[in-house]
Amino acid sequence: MAYWLMKSEPDVYGIDHLAAEPDGTEHWDGIRNYQVRNMFRDRFQPGDQAFFYHSNTRVPGIVGIMEVVSEAYPDHTAFDPDEKYYDPKSDPDNPRWLMVDMRYIRHLDRIIPLSELKAEPALSEMRLVQRGNRLSVMPVTEVEWNHILEMEQRDTPDDG
DNA sequence: GCCAACGTTGGC
């Protein structure tokens, strides 16, 4: 089983949206990056777990956990001119972009902010905390995964 | 809102 981290902007689609879906399940569409496409295609497996990360928000950070529930399949939103991420170079006979289905598991007990992740020596190798990183989906090692789950149980400095 | 970093596009 592999571990992942997946970013989304909460104003557009946050973890509460996923949790409210039927079965807590929705496809992760709109990926238009070849590295991510290839990860979906070659490495994503049902049963993998992923952190849900909120980006482009006041306190960016990890907010919850979800599970991969499908293998990669064509992202149909690329075929529709009315879609924001329409790509005329992708068509149903030769789909360029893929998506996977994700299922909500749980919120973390607290948000783990990016600032805290960056301050953590054990996580210094994560792509998330490295300069100029722009990948919206990235692998997480088992060690990093477990370390973050331990951080979840820490008291935050202002907890009193 | 600003802007650094990065990926993609397309002219040559």
Next chain:
DNA sequence: GCCAACGTTGGC
């Protein structure tokens, strides 16, 4: 194949 221009991401 090079590289400037452009668009996007995403922290701050």
